[in-house]
Amino acid sequence: MKKTAKMLPLEGIRVIEVSNAWAGPVATRVMADMGAEVVKCENPQRPDFSRGWPPFAEGQRGVNQSGYFAIYNRGKKGVALNLKNPDDLATLKRLVKISDILIENNAPGVMDKLGVGYAELVKIKPDIIMISLSGFGATGPDSIALAFGPILEPYAGLSSFFGYPGDTPFLCGMAVSDHVAATMAAFAALAALHNRNKTGKGQFVDLSEVETMLACMPEAIMEFTMNRRQLPPQGNHDEIMAPHRVYRCQGEDKWVAIAIDSDAAWQSLCKIMKQSELACDERFADGYLRWKNQDALDKIVSQWAAAQNHLELMPIMQKAGIIASPVYCGEEIYRDPQLRKRGFFAEINHPVTGKRELPGVLARLSDTPGVVSHADPLLGEHNDWLKALLDK
Amino acid sequence: MKAVLDDVRIVEYGESISAPYCSKLLADLGAEVIKIERPVSGDVMRRRGPFLDDIQGPDRSGVFLYLNSNKYGVTLDIEKPTGRDILRKLLKDADVFIEDTRPGTLDTLGIGAKDLKALHPALIVTSVSPFGQNGPYKKYRGADLISWHMGGPGYVTPHWIGTAKQEPLKAMQTASFVAGISAAIAVMTALNARDKTHRGQQVDVSQLESTITMFGYCLAYWPYEHRSDTRVSKPAIAPENFIQCKDGWVCMRVVEEHHWKTFVEAIGNPDWASHGLFDNMYQRAEHWESLQPLLTSWAMEHTKKEIFDLAKRVSIPIGPLYSMEEVVSNPQLTERDYFVEIMHPEVGKLTYPGAPYKLNNNPWQMRLPAPKLGQHNVDIYGGRLGYTKEELVKLYECGII
Numbered sequence: 201m202k203k204t205a206k207m208l209p210l211e212g213i214r215v216i217e218v219s220n221a222w223a224g225p226v227a228t229r230v231m232a233d234m235g236a237e238v239v240k241c242e243n244p245q246r247p248d249f250s251r252g253w254p255p256f257a258e259g260q261r262g263v264n265q266s267g268y269f270a271i272y273n274r275g276k277k278g279v280a281l282n283l284k285n286p287d288d289l290a291t292l293k294r295l296v297k298i299s300d301i302l303i304e305n306n307a308p309g310v311m312d313k314l315g316v317g318y319a320e321l322v323k324i325k326p327d328i329i330m331i332s333l334s335g336f337g338a339t340g341p342d343s344i345a346l347a348f349g350p351i352l353e354p355y356a357g358l359s360s361f362f363g364y365p366g367d368t369p370f371l372c373g374m375a376v377s378d379h380v381a382a383t384m385a386a387f388a389a390l391a392a393l394h395n396r397n398k399t400g401k402g403q404f405v406d407l408s409e410v411e412t413m414l415a416c417m418p419e420a421i422m423e424f425t426m427n428r429r430q431l432p433p434q435g436n437h438d439e440i441m442a443p444h445r446v447y448r449c450q451g452e453d454k455w456v457a458i459a460i461d462s463d464a465a466w467q468s469l470c471k472i473m474k475q476s477e478l479a480c481d482e483r484f485a486d487g488y489l490r491w492k493n494q495d496a497l498d499k500i501v502s503q504w505a506a507a508q509n510h511l512e513l514m515p516i517m518q519k520a521g522i523i524a525s526p527v528y529c530g531e532e533i534y535r536d537p538q539l540r541k542r543g544f545f546a547e548i549n550h551p552v553t554g555k556r557e558l559p560g561v562l563a564r565l566s567d568t569p570g571v572v573s574h575a576d577p578l579l580g581e582h583n584d585w586l587k588a589l590l591d592k
Numbered sequence: 593m594k595a596v597l598d599d600v601r602i603v604e605y606g607e608s609i610s611a612p613y614c615s616k617l618l619a620d621l622g623a624e625v626i627k628i629e630r631p632v633s634g635d636v637m638r639r640r641g642p643f644l645d646d647i648q649g650p651d652r653s654g655v656f657l658y659l660n661s662n663k664y665g666v667t668l669d670i671e672k673p674t675g676r677d678i679l680r681k682l683l684k685d686a687d688v689f690i691e692d693t694r695p696g697t698l699d700t701l702g703i704g705a706k707d708l709k710a711l712h713p714a715l716i717v718t719s720v721s722p723f724g725q726n727g728p729y730k731k732y733r734g735a736d737l738i739s740w741h742m743g744g745p746g747y748v749t750p751h752w753i754g755t756a757k758q759e760p761l762k763a764m765q766t767a768s769f770v771a772g773i774s775a776a777i778a779v780m781t782a783l784n785a786r787d788k789t790h791r792g793q794q795v796d797v798s799q800l801e802s803t804i805t806m807f808g809y810c811l812a813y814w815p816y817e818h819r820s821d822t823r824v825s826k827p828a829i830a831p832e833n834f835i836q837c838k839d840g841w842v843c844m845r846v847v848e849e850h851h852w853k854t855f856v857e858a859i860g861n862p863d864w865a866s867h868g869l870f871d872n873m874y875q876r877a878e879h880w881e882s883l884q885p886l887l888t889s890w891a892m893e894h895t896k897k898e899i900f901d902l903a904k905r906v907s908i909p910i911g912p913l914y915s916m917e918e919v920v921s922n923p924q925l926t927e928r929d930y931f932v933e934i935m936h937p938e939v940g941k942l943t944y945p946g947a948p949y950k951l952n953n954n955p956w957q958m959r960l961p962a963p964k965l966g967q968h969n970v971d972i973y974g975g976r977l978g979y980t981k982e983e984l985v986k987l988y989e990c991g992i993i
Contacts, residue, residue: 207785207788207789209781209782209784209785210781210784210785213784226806226808230777230805234781250809253809254813254817255812255813255816255817255821256816256817257816257817258816258817259817266816267812267813267815267816267817268809268812270812270816271808271809271811271812272808272809318952336924337924337928337950339927339928340923340924340925340927340928341923341924341927342904342924343924344904344907345900345903345904345911346903346907346908346909347909348845348909349845350832350843350845350909351843351845351909351910351911352911353843354834354841354842354843354911354912354913354914355911355912355913355914356914356919357913357914357915357916357918357919358763358764359834359841359843359913360913360914360915360916361764361916362750362761362763362764363750363761364758364761367758368834368836368841369834369841369843369913370750370751370753370761370834371750371751371752371832371834371843372745372749372750372751372761372763373745373747373748373749373750373751373810373823374745374748374749374751374807374809374810376745376763376766376807379770379806379807379808380766380769380770380773380806381948382806383770383773383774383777383806384773384948384949386777387617387773387776387777387780388949388951390777390780390781390783390784391596391597391618391621391780392596392951393780393784394596394597394600394780394783394784394787395596395597395954397784397787398599398787399594401953402953403596403951403952403953403954404951404952404953405949405950405951405952406949406950406952407948407949407950408928408930408948408949409948410924410925411925411928411930411945411946411947411948411949412948414919414925414930414945414948415769415945415946415947415948416764416765416766416769416770417764417945418654418655418658418659418944418945419642419654419655419764419765420764420916421654421658421916421919421920421944421945422642422654422655422657422658422942422944423641423642423654423916424916424917424919424920425654425920425931425942425943425944426642426643426644426645426654426939426942427642427644427645427646428917429642430915430916430917431916434762434764435759435761436737436759436761436762438737439640439641440640441735444737445737445759446737446741446746446759446760448759452756453756453822453824455741455759455760457737457738457741457742457746459735459737459738461735514732518729518731518732518733521733522733523733523734523735523737523738524738525734525738525741525742526741526742527741527742527746527747527760528741528742528743528744528746528747529747529820529821529822530744530747530810530811530813530814530819530820530821531814531819531820532820533742533743533744533804533811533814534811534814534815537727537728537729538723538724538727538728538729538800539800539801539804541726541727541728542724542726542727542798542801544801544804553816556815556816557815558808558811558812558815559801559804559805559808559811560801560805561805562774562777562778562797562801562802562805562806563774563775563777563778563781563795563796563797563798563801563802564724564725564794564795564796564797565778565781565782565785565793565794565795566705566793566794566795566796567785567789567791567792567793567794568782568785568789568793570781
């Protein structure tokens, strides 16, 4: 067992995860990174979906080879429990007795049917904190609808103003709602935990992914509740900043993001583009004019950017006071000097896939920092550990 | 009813989205938040639309009003020595300080994390910045556009577009909100640690890093398959697509075989489904050009509601694309009392998004509308810190409050 010199912030807190794929695993991953002992329960007949999803180590498909699974489940213990089997259910209940938090993202009602709903859990552990994460929430006429990420983005109205102006609707590139809801679930669990430290009382938290998305889109909601207007598709545009887009650079699918937020930044950009005549072009002389004439502006910046290297631009522009960065692909993130310097990445050593580097902990705590303690569990890897723990 | 964080006192010196959203999350659960703004100009979000009735003004920005409800508001110029004294006094009674100044700024002013630790060892100093408190980019400037496109999600968005002709897109201000939630997680982690150690600490939240950690799976491709995920790919499995229907669009995620089988039965086993072209998720992706018009001609016969009702009845993942009008009047959200109203002295009663969680023992509450600029100067500086009326007038005249 690796022992860090400093105490882990959530040391001594045990979290049970009864969930699948995205939101539940991401929420408990955050807590594992902060030192909680997370016990992930998987059905051996139907293990976590993401064990079956690419990428796989060197492309070799296998239940213990998915990088998708690894990135969301590193640092956890894994036990195989079929909750429809009475013995396994009894094991879960004994585990609840010595745990602090249970996070689940099954369809509403599933945990009740299995006999481990909140009403049952409080009988076993009166101060248990249970977080139920679902697509639409535990109540209401749509709570029964199947809630996969791609259904929730359009349902929450995000797809009504996401995308290219005048084009058909698109989904975002990853399950946005699942990820955002996962962070929210971790926050709610920790708030309930602090309350338990203070009052000795537990909590049941009913968390809706759709509602989490809505909490993060006030611009569109307030535009409607205040002015009865639908926000049009936004692209990369900003309410007032222009230029505010990504521009194609040299190379295949390489882009630079630029946001000009002041006259000074605009003057700097003209200098970097070596177009001194633009610096005194009346069409772009202040923020309002740049916003109004942004189509013309975009053309000029696009033309210039096309001959540039997207990686080299960032230090040049940032040192001149311009908000700019490359659009990174996955590989480039792993090579970034800032993230390297800050020691952001964590290496895991997995019994099947070996050493892999993954993104690290979400924030730095000076006194009690988090840590990526070990690799993602093999299916059922900690069954014996759990048995020993419960027999203690 | 007692709130879960009613013992926590927070001072916020933040603007725009991330830091204010972090402290709003804590305020909604009962923490006392005193928001500090620069005199005269205030939080930049006060100058961003949408504004009520399209009439601009510092107390009419919908996003500002939302992000800063449940907080008290004071003005303070912390660059002036007297301003810093007042800040130190405010922090003396606080548990958490949340700030988003450029890294190094507070150190220069003598109120950096180290200085504050000496003053108040139990204080949790949470700094939110674009790239973190150290490293070669620490002074670089950020924006939602930057953290989103640099942190991974941009390069893969939109999903499965199949061509690099169109640019990577951002999705509203998601990266900024995620940084705010991440900061709130970090604050709660530090508070839980403090419950045991009775010590405060410095919390360093990088908007770039929080984006990367939250939107992870596309970042597994490099360590596992030595390539990068991209939006420029054709779907390997289908259908996971928008399909046009009679009154708009629905999104189908009918990929898993049991879902597809149920779907085909539910629409009456059309002939085309048994032609052998669409028998599994990979085939359906391969023959998408033929499948899409068939799905569309079925969907064009039905409304969003009819299709969603069918999906609910037979348990398959298909859902409607809602406009904001439909979202705001959605019976699901109404029944759950999601949206909330509160009276504000300038804009009156408006409808705001609520909090996304229901806590059975200690629910969140909308208690206060967003403060007007400096609204609580007299209450906080006078009532709490003991400044006299005459002193407050002088501080105001000198531009310190």
